[in-house]
Amino acid sequence: MNPILIGKGVTSQPPRDVVLLPKYGNRHGLVAGATGTGKTVTLMTLAEGFSRIGVPVFLADVKGDVAGLAMAGTPSEKLQARIAQLGMTDYRNEASPVVFWDLWGKAGHPVRTTISELGPTLLGRILELNDTQAGVLDILFKLADDRGLLLLDLADLRALLGLLTEERQAISTTYGLVSAPSIAAIQRALLRLEQDGADQFFGEPALELADLMRTTPDGRGVINILAADQLILKPRLYSSFLLWLLSELFETLPEMGDLDKPKLVFVFDEAHLLFDDIPPALRQRIEQVVRLIRSKGVGVYFCSQFPDDVPTEILGQLGNRIQHALRAYTPRDQKAVKTAAETFVSNPNLDVAQTIGQLGVGEALVSTLQDNGVPMPVEKTLIAPPRCRMGAISDAERAQVRANSPVGMKYDTRIDRESAAERLARKTEARAAPTTPTATPTPSGTASDTGFGQVVKDALLGTGRRQGVLEAMAKQTARTIGSQVGRQILRGLLGGILGGKR
Numbered sequence: 001m002n003p004i005l006i007g008k009g010v011t012s013q014p015p016r017d018v019v020l021l022p023k024y025g026n027r028h029g030l031v032a033g034a035t036g037t038g039k040t041v042t043l044m045t046l047a048e049g050f051s052r053i054g055v056p057v058f059l060a061d062v063k064g065d066v067a068g069l070a071m072a073g074t075p076s077e078k079l080q081a082r083i084a085q086l087g088m089t090d091y092r093n094e095a096s097p098v099v100f101w102d103l104w105g106k107a108g109h110p111v112r113t114t115i116s117e118l119g120p121t122l123l124g125r126i127l128e129l130n131d132t133q134a135g136v137l138d139i140l141f142k143l144a145d146d147r148g149l150l151l152l153d154l155a156d157l158r159a160l161l162g163l164l165t166e167e168r169q170a171i172s173t174t175y176g177l178v179s180a181p182s183i184a185a186i187q188r189a190l191l192r193l194e195q196d197g198a199d200q201f202f203g204e205p206a207l208e209l210a211d212l213m214r215t216t217p218d219g220r221g222v223i224n225i226l227a228a229d230q231l232i233l234k235p236r237l238y239s240s241f242l243l244w245l246l247s248e249l250f251e252t253l254p255e256m257g258d259l260d261k262p263k264l265v266f267v268f269d270e271a272h273l274l275f276d277d278i279p280p281a282l283r284q285r286i287e288q289v290v291r292l293i294r295s296k297g298v299g300v301y302f303c304s305q306f307p308d309d310v311p312t313e314i315l316g317q318l319g320n321r322i323q324h325a326l327r328a329y330t331p332r333d334q335k336a337v338k339t340a341a342e343t344f345v346s347n348p349n350l351d352v353a354q355t356i357g358q359l360g361v362g363e364a365l366v367s368t369l370q371d372n373g374v375p376m377p378v379e380k381t382l383i384a385p386p387r388c389r390m391g392a393i394s395d396a397e398r399a400q401v402r403a404n405s406p407v408g409m410k411y412d413t414r415i416d417r418e419s420a421a422e423r424l425a426r427k428t429e430a431r432a433a434p435t436t437p438t439a440t441p442t443p444s445g446t447a448s449d450t451g452f453g454q455v456v457k458d459a460l461l462g463t464g465r466r467q468g469v470l471e472a473m474a475k476q477t478a479r480t481i482g483s484q485v486g487r488q489i490l491r492g493l494l495g496g497i498l499g500g501k502r
Contacts, residue, residue, distance in 0.1 A: 001260050004049030006042075006322070006366055008086045009379035011350050018381045020046070020320055022053055022261035024369040026299040028290065028317055032307045032340065033324020038362045039303055042322055043267060044069055044386040046301070047223050050265050051096050056213045056221040059267035060228040060242065068389035069223055070098035070401045082362070082385050094387045097222045099214075099405050100398060103201045103241065107227035107398065109411045112203045113244065115151035116144075121282065122240045122247075126198075127189035136182045139175045140164060149420035153202040154190055156420035161187055163424055198237055204415045207245075209252055211407050213264050232270060239274040243286065246300065250289045253296040263297030271302040272309035287313045306336040307343060315343065319369045321378075325359035340365075344378035352378055 003019035020029075031046075033039050040063065047057045047069060061067055073079070073093040083091050100108030115123065120141045124134035140160055144151050151157060164171060165183055172178045193199065214222040231238045246266060256263065268274065275283065290300055302310050307323065321344065328334045341353040344367050352365060359365070359380075366381040402408060 001053060004046065004053070005088070005384050006045065006049075006368070007364070007381040007383040009366070009381050011347060011380045016379075018366050018368070018376075018379055020049070020368045021370065022055070023258065024319060024373060025050065025055065025265060026259070026262040026294045026297055027319035027369055027373070028294065028299055029301040029320035029322070030307060030310065030315070030318045031301065031303045031322045031324075032305065032309075032326075033364070034305055034326055036361065037324035037359065038364070038383060039324055040065060041362065041386060041390060042324070042364065042383050043269070043301075043303060044388060044390070045384055047265075047267070048096055048386050048388065050262070051221040051223050053261055054215055054219045054221050055262050055265055056215065056224065057265045057267065058212050058224040058226070058245075060226045060231075060238075060269045062228045062232050062269050064227075064229050064392045065390070066225055067098075067100070067227075067393045067398065068391050069096045069225065069386070070100075071095050071389040071393055071397060073385075073387055073389050079385055082382070086382060086384055088384065091385075092387065096388060097216045097220055098401055099222055099224050099407060100227060100402055101224060102227040103231055103237075104197055105200060105412070108225070108402065109405065109407060110200065110414070111207050111226070111241075112201060112411070112414075113206050114204065115153065115157050115202055116141075117206060117248070118202075118244055122244050125279075125282070126237050126240045127186065127193060128236060129186065129189060132179075133182045133185050133189075135176070136164075136178055136186060139171070139178060140186075142175060143171065144420060149423060150418075152204060152417070152419040153421075154194060154199045158187070158190060159421040159424045161190075196234060196237075198234070201237075201241070204417065205411055207411075209248060211410070214406065228269070232273075235273045235276070238270075239276075242268055243274060243282075246289055246293070247285075249298055250293045250296065253293075253298065255295055256297040257295060259297050262299045265299045265301065267301045267303060269303045271304040272306075275309065275311060283311065287311070287317075290314050290317050306332075306339075308336055308339045319373070319375060321365075321367045321375075323356060323365040325361075325363070326356050328357055345375045347377040347379065350378060350380060355380060 001022045003021050004025075006018045006020055009016050009018045031039050031042055043059065044066060047059060050057050059066060072095045075093060101111045102108035103111050118126075120134070120137045124137050127133075127137075129137060140157070141151070143149075143164065144160055149156070149160065151160065161183055164178060165180070168178050168180065168183070212224050216222065228238060231241075246268075249264070249266070253263070274286070278286075293300065301320075302314075302318065304310065306326070307315065310318070323340050323344070326333060326337050326340060328337050337353055337356050340356055344352055344365065346352070350365075355365065362383050362385075364381050364383055365378050367375050367378045370376045
């Protein structure tokens with residue numbers, strides 16, 4: 001398996017190629033650096049490299065320029081100079097196989113999941129609920145499970161909240177206290193989510209993970225690009241969606257052990273959003289997923305400005321490191337530079353802390369896992385350019401790529417099957433429907449049409465002014481049951497039903 005070229009190391013003499021070995025691609029990685037130092041180009045180079053060896057990639061396009069992977073690049077003097085400097089003899093401009101995705105379905109195929117699949121923990125994070133309100137959401141999901149109600153979209157969740165309001169006292173007795181203010185807070189949060197257009201994310205057909213792990217007939221891995229330029233404006237939704245997707249991969253994929261190359265590479269751009277204000281339990285869950293998902297063939301690559309944006313427990317799991325320039329203008333920056341320097345394997349020919357502040361655009365400090373999983377000493381590296389377009393694409397080009405997508409027929413049309421909202425609506429209609437007795441038609445020519453028949457009817461059923469024979473008998477029977485003999489008969493019947501003795 002050919003290694004993935006990251007760039008040319010210039011610290012050692014003579015300069016040597018700095019590569020990422022495919023069999024260690026699932027040992028995760030970090031791409032860090034200040035804004036404008038070339039992180040996005042590095043991510044595109046990595047994505048192309050994995051795609052060429054048949055590894056599918058999923059990454060978010062926060063600024064809109066990652067979409068350039070779908071188009072071949074254009075030769076230029078600057079590009080040719082970098083290629084000659086790196087000694088790349090097999091370089092050629094080419095596009096990569098790309099599928100565009102979008103939670104809103106505008107810049108790519110719609111990405112959907114159901115309320116049930118997302119679960120109460122991540123949904124509570126998206127809705128920004130406090131602990132008490134999140135507890136009510138837990139009760140809501142348990143109630144849906146116990147009553148066999150499907151939670152597919154926000155309409156189902158809203159209908160179940162209505163049921164919770166109607167039966168609040170009974171449900172509080174069984175499941176735990178549910179307060180009206182908590183229900184109202186969840187309803188308001190749902191309204192805000194719907195106004196933001198995020199209701200498009202919930203529903204069917206739900207995303208199947210197999211569609212993110214496609215390869216082309218010639219063996220190249222498909223690069224899945226999530227349009228996130230608008231999604232990033234809602235950080236909780238963005239981070240929760242990517243975390244849900246990562247958790248689904250962890251729970252769904254089988255154990256595979258050590259492979260020659262990953263089954264999927266998952267890139268988490270703007271990683272600091274994942275860990276901002278995160279509950280301890282959820283943070284522990286992320287740490288567990290990152291530690292164990294390696295054995296399922298998935299490599300996770302975090303991208304952020306500072307290396308300490310990623311918690312220490314997770315940072316220790318990232319074997320492949322690419323550090324672009326950091327400017328130590330503030331105490332926060334100085335601390336980040338020190339952290340970055342301490343996380344690399346030292347190189348006697350390189351002052352890491354000093355070099356980080358002197359790196360130019362397209363340069364980085366790189367350390368990857370080599371033979372036997374041993375990290376190489378940090379190397380100052382000229383990053384190899386990607387073969388695609390380094391910039392955004394037009395709407396027409398995006399539409400053309402989307403039209404040729406192998407999954408468009410599957411996801412572009414929404415499906416709305418029967419779920420909790422429809423079932424609860426039918427029950428409400430049934431309760432509200434009037435119960436009018438059906439009159440029994442009387443055959444013509446019978447005694448009821450005659451005067452004598454009316455007299456008999458009045459005698460039996462009575463009139464508005466006097467009671468009839470049947471009414472008198474009913475009252476006498478009631479008095480009899482109330483007597484001593486009647487009470488003895490009633491006890492005998494109940495005793496037989498409940499297994500008692502007379």
